[in-house]
Amino acid sequence: MSDMEFFALYAKHQGALREANAINKTTLFDALAEAGITRVLADFDGEGDSGQIDNIAAYCGDAVREIPNATLSLQQVSWGSDKRDTRRATLPESVEQLCYDYLEQEHGGWENNDGAFGEFTFEVAEKRVELAFNARYSDSVHSSHSF
Numbered sequence: 283m284s285d286m287e288f289f290a291l292y293a294k295h296q297g298a299l300r301e302a303n304a305i306n307k308t309t310l311f312d313a314l315a316e317a318g319i320t321r322v323l324a325d326f327d328g329e330g331d332s333g334q335i336d337n338i339a340a341y342c343g344d345a346v347r348e349i350p351n352a353t354l355s356l357q358q359v360s361w362g363s364d365k366r367d368t369r370r371a372t373l374p375e376s377v378e379q380l381c382y383d384y385l386e387q388e389h390g391g392w393e394n395n396d397g398a399f400g401e402f403t404f405e406v407a408e409k410r411v412e413l414a415f416n417a418r419y420s421d422s423v424h425s426s427h428s429f
Contacts, residue, residue: 291362295361295363295364298363299387300387301366302356302359303380303384307380307411308409310376310380311406311409313352314349314373314404314406315407316352317349317373319347319406320343320406321405321406322338322340322341322402322403322406323341324378324404325399326381326392326399326400326401327397328393328397328399329393329396330397333392338377338378349373351372352372352373353371354371354372355369355370356369356371356379380411381402385413389417392417395420396417396419396420398417398418400413400415400416401413401414
């Protein structure tokens with residue numbers, strides 16, 4: 283596969299991922315509102331070629347709420363594809379999946395090398411997702427002298 287073919291395939295994949303994320307966001311916010319949840323916080327951390335969502339906390343106002351296990355239909359785009367498939371997931375799994383999909387959309391490779399960490403905030407009334415993203419990196423400065 284040539285570089286041009288790869289970049290064309292990647293652009294199609296990213297377009298399909300953005301479309302799926304928009305659909306999934308609407309589906310997820312509707313379900314969160316129906317469950318009486320006003321805000322969700324999700325932490326993530328990654329490095330060394332792996333990463334995970336560490337914690338998901340839901341709130342109604344300032345009170346912690348458990349996310350119900352209602353089942354949703356989500357759009358999914360496999361890596362290297364521009365085709366969307368439908369899959370079923372619980373509401374907690376849907377929050378986690380949308381976080382992973384937004385990370386792929388905006389910061390592909392966030393889990394590689396030194397990785398990244400941060401937090402998603404889902405503001406249900408505004409139907410808004412905020413991503414606080416912190417990339418880690420190593421720096422090296424080399425000098426060589428011959429006198």
